[in-house]
Amino acid sequence: MELVEEPNNKHNNQIEFDGQGFDLFGILILNWLLTLVTLGLYYPWARVNLLRFYYGNTSLNNTSFVFEGNGLELFKGFIRVFALFVGLYVLFIYGNLTQNIPLMLSGAALLAICFIAAIPFALHGAMKYRLGRTSWRGIYFGYRGNRNELLYRTYTGLLLTIITLGIYFPWMVNDLRVYIISNMRFGNLRLRYHGKGSELFIIYLKAFFLMPITLGLYSFWFQKEYYNYLIEYTSIEQEGQSHLLGSEISGIELLELGFTNFFLVIITLGIGAPWAQIRRITYLINRIQIPETVNFDTVQQTEDEYKDATGEDLLDFLDIGIV
Amino acid sequence: MERAYKGRYYDGLQSTAIVVSVFITNTTLNIQYQDADEQTVLIEWPKEGIQKVSLASTHIALKYGKEYPYQQVELTDIDFIAAYQDWTGGQLMQRWLQMSSTTMVLALLAGIVAVMVGLYLWGVPWIADKVAQQVPVEYEVDLGKSIASQITTNKTIDSNRTEAINHFFEQLKLETTYPVAITVIKSPVVNAFALPGGQIVVYDSMLVTLQKPEELAALLCHEFAHVQLKHSTRNIFRTLSGYLFVSALFGDFSGISAVIIGNANELRNLSYSRELESEADGFALAHLKKQRIDIKGMIGLFEKLQQSQTVTVSEWMSTHPDLSNRIQKATYYQQNNPYTVITNDSMQFYFNQLQQSNEWQ
Structure with missing residues (x-):
């Protein structure tokens, strides 16, 4: 078998984002127009256009990632999520119209509880769909987490966060990351997360004290610590070997990026927003380092096909972003 | 091969x-x-x-x-x-899309912008106007009453003058389906305005500024025109539809562009309200002619307003057309529509009542 040996074919395991602001601008304009004309029904297709753009412009060793999801799949999920929440809202509004205080309060409580309870369902479904529909060189990603396990972890985490008045929050986030990331697969490669709640707590604690002193400027260094910690404590496991990722994000560069993007958007009255977004994503993705010891040429196909997008739509509805 | x-x-x-x-x-x-x-x-x-x-x-x-x-x-x-x-x-189609994606995106963008600007300037106002015309009179009356009660809560109503001015209004013989109710409130500002459904508010300083019953007749005809032609209702629909359209379009954009667009909306509304003022002037002139009331009253009204402008700043200025322009138009109308003026003693009587006992002088 002849392996690729083109001169421009990189083997340094560099992950690169190469999207252009103008292309994103074009997609956003078209999405916006079609969503407007179709009174919002185009929305799932609009999201697919964006996801395809972001994944298609991210490459590893010169091969792009592919997002194979389509508007129809997202539309089906969109309808389910829509039906669920329309039902809840109708109940809530009905409760308000009766002017019956206990009914109103229980309606509001039910709505709030459903929103919170939906989070792990959304996370689970979205991970399965997003990863299951993403491939690289024909090899699919996958998520093998167990939904009940995630539900248990999320609800106990939330409960402890409430009891401890928020102090437990970093431990909860860390616990969920460990579970979710460690269940991610790329063919026969798997990811693992080694972060610790106490260390994440220190990152938050530093931000808590330094943010007011620096009038918020510390937020850039907080982002740096936050992203770097997330990436640097993630490893790729291949044939019993563990390879830790690296991240070279710097606070001063984030600050520079933040300010220039701010002016880019202001001066252009918002039209420059896609370019600003591209600059940020390019920066964050290109700073990720994958050790050259990982061999991406021999990854075996292992994951099953998965096409249910309900979780993905639910996550979007709840306005939660996943990296 | x-x-x-x-x-x-x-x-x-x-x-x-x-x-x-x-x-x-x-x-x-x-x-x-x-x-x-x-x-x-x-x-x-x-x-x-x-x-x-x-x-x-x-x-x-x-x-x-x-x-x-x-x-x-x-x-x-x-x-x-x-x-x-x-x-x-x-x-x-797809090949064409990718072959000329840059030109296409730019052409599409220009097209969209043109369509949206067109919709914003003509399409949306036109629809809003059509909708406003369909609003039932009872609804306008209710709306006008509730706005009037809000406006007058912190103000003192001059009940004697309110009574007199409503009698004066009857003398103008304006035909309408609206229950017209004029309220005089005490304020140093020289102003008067019409609300939907027949509510007209006149500030007492305005009354004192006027010197002839014809001037008051011109003012009330003008304000009545706003009521009869549904100007306030149309204005409300226009403003709301403009904001709705803009926020639907730019919902996802940054707050800064929203502010700029909001100001543009204000500007557009100003020019619209000037258009309505001219329409109301036209209506007033025609009615004065019909009732054989002297057009000089209209000219006099504008002159008084011009003088008062240097003293007090009011809403009257910003939303209305240039006063010298309005005087010119009224003079032109007078020259082209000569008629014998009939004086009305009842109008003079109620006008005299309105002129008495003013606290602001």
Whole structure:
């Protein structure tokens, strides 16, 4: 078998984002127009256009990632999520119209509880769909987490966060990351997360004290610590070997990026927003380092096909972003 | 022999990239390479089973397979992309999309902007106006009453003058389906305005500024025109529809552009309200003529307002057309519509009542 040996074919395991602001601008304009004309029904297709753009412009060793999801799949999920929440809202509004205080309060409580309870369902479904529909060189990603396990972890985490008045929050986030990331697969490669709640707590604690002193400027260094910690404590496991990722994000560069993007958007009255977004994503993705010891040429196909997008739509509805 | 295009093939089982030659035949896409033993391997993909995975201007990925996982081939040859699209046919629209994506995006953008600006300036106001015309009188009356009660809560109503001015109004013999109710409130500001459904508010300083019953007649005819022609209701619908349209369009944009657009909306409304003022002036002039009331009253009213402007600043200024312009128009009307003026003693009587006992002088 002849392996690729083109001169421009990189083997340094560099992950690169190469999207252009103008292309994103074009997609956003078209999405916006079609969503407007179709009174919002185009929305799932609009999201697919964006996801395809972001994944298609991210490459590893010169091969792009592919997002194979389509508007129809997202539309089906969109309808389910829509039906669920329309039902809840109708109940809530009905409760308000009766002017019956206990009914109103229980309606509001039910709505709030459903929103919170939906989070792990959304996370689970979205991970399965997003990863299951993403491939690289024909090899699919996958998520093998167990939904009940995630539900248990999320609800106990939330409960402890409430009891401890928020102090437990970093431990909860860390616990969920460990579970979710460690269940991610790329063919026969798997990811693992080694972060610790106490260390994440220190990152938050530093931000808590330094943010007011620096009038918020510390937020850039907080982002740096936050992203770097997330990436640097993630490893790729291949044939019993563990390879830790690296991240070279710097606070001063984030600050520079933040300010220039701010002016880019202001001066252009918002039209420059896609370019600003591209600059940020390019920066964050290109700073990720994958050790050259990982061999991406021999990854075996292992994951099953998965096409249910309900979780993905639910996550979007709840306005939660996943990296 | 068909032309060979260089590509990379993945068998769907492993991520190893295999350099292959791709040929397009009538019914199949053929993929050919040399394996480790230097044996030629030929893979034939029937045309109907091939799916496009991704397509960009310089890159195409295709997959084939009855079931998951799929084989995949990736090419970066622009000639292949064109040839493949010729082969599959019916993709004209898509090819056109990618061939001229830059020009197309720009042309589309210009088109959208033109359409949106057109909609904003003419389409939306036109629809809003049509809708406003359909609003039932009872609804306008209710709306006017509730606004009037809000406005007058913190103000003192001059009940004597309120009574007198309503008698004065009756003398004008204006026909209407609206229950017109004029309220005089105490304020140092020289102002008067009409609300939907027949509510008219006149500030007492305005009354004192006037010197002749004809001037008051002109003022009330003007304000009445706003009521009769549904100006306030139309204005409300216009403003709301403008904001709705703008926020629907720019919902996702930054707050800064929203502020700029909001100001543009204000500007547009100002010019609209000037348009309505001219319309109301026209109505007032025609009615004065009908009742044989002297047009000089209109001119006098504008002159008094011009004088009062240097002293107090009021809403009257910003939303109304230039006063000297209005005086010119009224004078022109007077010259072209000569008629014998009939004086009305009752009007004079109520006007005198209104002039008495003013606390602001």
